[in-house]
Amino acid sequence: MEPQxxxxxxxxxxxxxxxxxFAIGVxxxxxxxxxxxxxxxxxAGLTVLFGFLWVRDVTAGSRRRDAxxxxxxxxxxxxxxxxxxxxxxxxGATTAEPEPEEGYPRSVFLEGATxxxxxxxxxxxxxxxxxxxxxxxxxxxxxxxxxxxxITNFKEGEFVVSTFLVDPSEGExxxxxxxxxxxxxxxxxxxxxxxxxxxxxxxxxxxxNGPLFxxxxxxxxxxxxxxxxxxxxxxxxxxxxxxxxxxDQEGNRTAGPPVRALDRYEFYIRNGRxxxxxxxxxxxxxxxxxxxxxxxxxxxxxxxxVDGPEQWFYPLQPPS
Amino acid sequence: MKAAxxxxxxxxxxxxxIGGLKYFLFRNVPRDSGWWHTLGSATLTAFxxxxxxxxxxxxxxxxxxxxxxxxxxxxNNDVTLGWLVRGMHRWGASVFxxxxxxxxxxxxxxxxxxxxxxxxxxxxxxxxxxxLLEGFSGYLLPYDQTAYWATVVGININGTAPFLGPYLASFxxxxxxxxxxxxxxxxxxxxxxxPGAILGLIGLHLYLVVRLGVSSPPWSKEAAGRERVxxxxxxxxxxVNPAPRGVTKxxx
Numbered sequence: 001m002e003p004q005x006x007x008x009x010x011x012x013x014x015x016x017x018x019x020x021x022f023a024i025g026v027x028x029x030x031x032x033x034x035x036x037x038x039x040x041x042x043x044a045g046l047t048v049l050f051g052f053l054w055v056r057d058v059t060a061g062s063r064r065r066d067a068x069x070x071x072x073x074x075x076x077x078x079x080x081x082x083x084x085x086x087x088x089x090x091x092g093a094t095t096a097e098p099e100p101e102e103g104y105p106r107s108v109f110l111e112g113a114t115x116x117x118x119x120x121x122x123x124x125x126x127x128x129x130x131x132x133x134x135x136x137x138x139x140x141x142x143x144x145x146x147x148x149x150x151i152t153n154f155k156e157g158e159f160v161v162s163t164f165l166v167d168p169s170e171g172e173x174x175x176x177x178x179x180x181x182x183x184x185x186x187x188x189x190x191x192x193x194x195x196x197x198x199x200x201x202x203x204x205x206x207x208x209n210g211p212l213f214x215x216x217x218x219x220x221x222x223x224x225x226x227x228x229x230x231x232x233x234x235x236x237x238x239x240x241x242x243x244x245x246x247x248d249q250e251g252n253r254t255a256g257p258p259v260r261a262l263d264r265y266e267f268y269i270r271n272g273r274x275x276x277x278x279x280x281x282x283x284x285x286x287x288x289x290x291x292x293x294x295x296x297x298x299x300x301x302x303x304x305x306v307d308g309p310e311q312w313f314y315p316l317q318p319p320s
Numbered sequence: 321m322k323a324a325x326x327x328x329x330x331x332x333x334x335x336x337x338i339g340g341l342k343y344f345l346f347r348n349v350p351r352d353s354g355w356w357h358t359l360g361s362a363t364l365t366a367f368x369x370x371x372x373x374x375x376x377x378x379x380x381x382x383x384x385x386x387x388x389x390x391x392x393x394x395x396n397n398d399v400t401l402g403w404l405v406r407g408m409h410r411w412g413a414s415v416f417x418x419x420x421x422x423x424x425x426x427x428x429x430x431x432x433x434x435x436x437x438x439x440x441x442x443x444x445x446x447x448x449x450x451x452l453l454e455g456f457s458g459y460l461l462p463y464d465q466t467a468y469w470a471t472v473v474g475i476n477i478n479g480t481a482p483f484l485g486p487y488l489a490s491f492x493x494x495x496x497x498x499x500x501x502x503x504x505x506x507x508x509x510x511x512x513x514x515p516g517a518i519l520g521l522i523g524l525h526l527y528l529v530v531r532l533g534v535s536s537p538p539w540s541k542e543a544a545g546r547e548r549v550x551x552x553x554x555x556x557x558x559x560v561n562p563a564p565r566g567v568t569k570x571x572x
Contacts, residue, residue, distance in 0.1 A: 166497075172385070203472045304480055313483065
């Protein structure tokens with residue numbers, strides 16, 4: 001069978017669906033490398049299995065053809081004994097007669113091998129580069145609790161604009177601001193309202209709508225770097241200079257484009273000192289101060305709804 | 321004169337580059353093409369200015385949160401003519417974007433995107449967002465308050481895209497929060513990834529311009545699809561070797 005005659009013939013080897021399974025296996029490996037080793041092992045198993053099935057599928061045509069032509073080849077070969085083996089060893093391309101017997105011309109093989117090997121090399125080179133650039137999306141960042149100093153610095157019922165470093169090892173770029181109000185004691189436990197200053201419209205820094213008492217500013221050095229506390233009277237709540245979002249003292253939106261209430265920090269009392277933990281999102285605060293009822297949502301980016309029908313636009317969040 | 325041009329002939333004989341350049345520069349264009357048709361090469365020039373000034377700025381700029389702002393101040397205040405180079409890059413960016421839109425408007429209003437030039441329109445449409453991304457990624461680099469908060473807002477706008485938006489924002493930040501990685505990431509995207517992609521697409525854009533030719537303006541009275549008037553054949557490379565008398569000269 002000559003290769004030129006294959007023009008109008010059906011596609012050989014027939015199209016195979018195994019590459020899809022193979023690709024899923026590769027994806028499993030990549031995700032598994034980041035998430036968990038067992039998942040990577042399952043991925044490796046899938047890759048090998050579907051890879052084997054794929055190769056079997058692709059080579060099925062040529063193997064069947066080999067099996068079909070073998071008896072016919074065997075006839076003349078057995079008659080002339082060792083002669084065909086010698087010509088094949090010297091290079092089949094120069095001899096005209098044995099050529100039609102070859103099921104797979106050398107040029108086609110070389111073409112396929114070059115493209116195939118090139119694709120394999122490109123893939124091997126590309127996978128780590130792409131993985132390297134998208135890996136940060138899937139990595140958890142661990143932050144220690146931010147120590148803001150003794151809770152006696154927070155007068156009951158007064159907002160304090162507090163700035164601190166989330167990660168002192170990375171420097172000033174991790175400086176964050178929180179509006180902290182001591183709500184007094186509830187059931188013998190101290191209660192604080194700790195609002196993030198980041199506007200939940202698009203992440204600009206909001207400002208207190210009212211005076212800051214710079215003369216009562218407290219500078220202290222803690223594990224969270226240089227912590228500054230400035231008492232403030234945000235009588236008009238908080239406002240964002242970028243696009244005009246307005247919030248009341250509980251962080252509820254009162255005007256402008258924001259889609260939910262201000263984010264809040266988890267807080268802990270450690271040896272009489274106030275420590276801030278992770279940030280979480282809030283749709284709406286009901287009530288005020290120590291008696292406020294707050295439903296906690298996983299931290300979402302600014303502008304993303306956490307409740308209502310729009311929340312279904314953001315079903316997945318990268319780890320924060 | 322002949323001795324001075326000898327290297328040019330030497331190069332032409334071995335590479336054909338001079339002939340290629342001549343083909344590019346002296347190709348036929350419609351008789352009534354005019355100033356409107358220069359907007360494309362003006363855009364290219366603006367991009368080349370960005371390329372040149374950007375390379376020089378990269379010699380002084382430090383993509384690190386603690387020294388980025390100071391290094392830009394250093395370029396502006398201390399480096400000889402640094403203010404000029406930075407100013408060219410900073411204002412040239414706006415010129416580049418404005419010229420792109422003028423060029424695009426010219427092509428649209430002249431109907432120059434029609435057959436057979438649809439593919440070149442598509443290449444141009446791919447170039448547009450790359451240029452805008454250059455602007456966005458470059459905006460962070462001075463690392464002042466405007467740059468920082470504008471980038472915060474820009475990334476968060478990406479984050480509000482449904483479904484994959486939060487991941488896109490995380491990819492742009494290089495993590496959950498804007499940090500040192502964000503700046504070096506934007507720097508690399510700004511000066512390696514995007515310029516490379518833009519250069520490749522500009523090459524394709526120009527290839528198609530040369531291959532398909534320049535379109536006549538819509539008010540043209542010339543019949544479309546006229547036969548190309550081939551210049552008379554020239555012996556040798558033509559640039560240096562004197563052609564036989566009476567062949568290249570037009571009969572007056």
